[in-house]
Amino acid sequence: MADNIVKVELCMGSSCFARGNSSVLSAIENFINENNLEDRVELEGHLCLGRCNTGPHVAINGKEYSELDEDNVIDLLKKELE
Numbered sequence: 427m428a429d430n431i432v433k434v435e436l437c438m439g440s441s442c443f444a445r446g447n448s449s450v451l452s453a454i455e456n457f458i459n460e461n462n463l464e465d466r467v468e469l470e471g472h473l474c475l476g477r478c479n480t481g482p483h484v485a486i487n488g489k490e491y492s493e494l495d496e497d498n499v500i501d502l503l504k505k506e507l508e
């Protein structure tokens with residue numbers, strides 16, 4: 427694996443959080459811990475983007491994704507880490 431840092435930004439607005447970003451956040455944190463990726467993944471939260479109806483929103487390295495869940499977010503993260 428290369429040493430690039432992957433930046434993950436999660437919408438922590440109440441709608442995205444209720445729609446699934448709370449589980450997405452736990453899944454990402456578990457994935458980081460289990461794989462010792464603390465130095466490779468930068469995790470940030472941000473406020474509502476005003477696009478709540480297509481949430482939950484997550485941006486990975488600046489690419490925005492909507493309607494994510496805890497499984498597909500890990501797949502996307504793995505791809506970015508390759």
Ligand code: FES
Pocket residue numbers: 437438439440441442443473474475476477478479481482483
């Ligand atoms: S709460 Fe995420 S877009 Fe509004």
